[in-house]
Amino acid sequence: MNPIELLDYAGVAVFAATGALAASRKELDIIGFLFLASITGIGGGTLRDFILNLPVFWVANSGYVLICAVMAVLVFFSAHRVESRYKLLLWLDAIGLAAFAVMGAAKGLAITGSPVVSVITGVLTATFGGILRDLIAGEPSVLLRPEIYVTAALAGAALFTFGDLVGMSALPSSLLGFAAAFLVRGGALKFGWSFPAYKSRPGRRPEDIP
Template identity: 75%
Template sequence: MPLLTLLDYAGVAVFAATGALAASRKELDIIGFLFLASVTGIGGGTFRDLILGAPVFWVGDSGYVAICAAVAVLVFFGAPRVESRYRLLLWLDAVGLAAFSVIGAAKGLALTGSPIIAVVMGMLTAAFGGILRDLLAREDSVLLRPEIYVTAALGGAAVYTLAALAGLPPPACYAAGFLVAFLVRGGALRYGWSFPHYRSRPGRRPEDIP
């Protein structure tokens, strides 16, 4: 099995687990688990393929859907044993984010040859599934948390793309992109890394306008 395919399966499984964990926090039934796990696991890649005009990856390989279903069932029966499901969700999300930032960049670069498109596809693939999960589960969106999130995916996709353009072996490119994305997101979770926030200023009163 090609390394990229193996990484893709692993990313889908991890993101599916975060969707199922979100379902457990909302105390949904098994159908809710299956739905949230599938949407989260394959949502980002589906969005990427539609934008690129490529065949949707899981339509040609039903194994991806089977992975989401298997993970949903495992979490349905195993989640009650996890003490802090939200914390686990965030760390698994970091792993999935790192994997998908590389997978999305690799597919974008292979199909278009454009480094810019590759980086954008890496970010979209990594972030979109988590956004859908939080929206459907009515959780606070990962995008609205103060810690760095999308920037981690940007970093992983950019490092993979640069390494690939430099002619490094594919395993080295995958590893470099994954590690950068995971370390940045992991550091944000562990140490609260964030960028300065926008501070609004009071608007002027109508009578103050000349």
């Protein structure tokens, strides 16, 4: 198994776990766990494959769905042992984001040869599953949290793509992209890194408009 395939399976497993942890916070039944784990684990990759006009990866290989199911069952029976499930969810999400940023970029680059498409598919693969999870579970959306999220996926996808373009082999370029995404997202979680937010201003009164 090459590094890209390993990151793919790891990303699905970790993201599925975050979906199941969200289900545990909502005290859902096992079907709810299976649904949220699957949506989170395969959502980003499904969008990526649609965009690239490829056979959807979990249809071609049902093992991905089985990974989601296994993670859902494991979390169903063990989530109560975790003292702070939301904190764990965020850190697992950071690992999944880093893995999928690289995997999505690798697939986009392999299919199109375009660095721009590579970075975009990396970002979409890494973020869409978490967005779906929060939307369906009614959790605070990762996009609306103040600390950096999408930028972490962007950093990972971009550095993986850069490594590939300068001739690095799959393992070091994958590690470079994974480390970049995880460190940026981890720093945001640990230290609250964020960009300056937009501050609204009062609109002009009609009489002030020439």
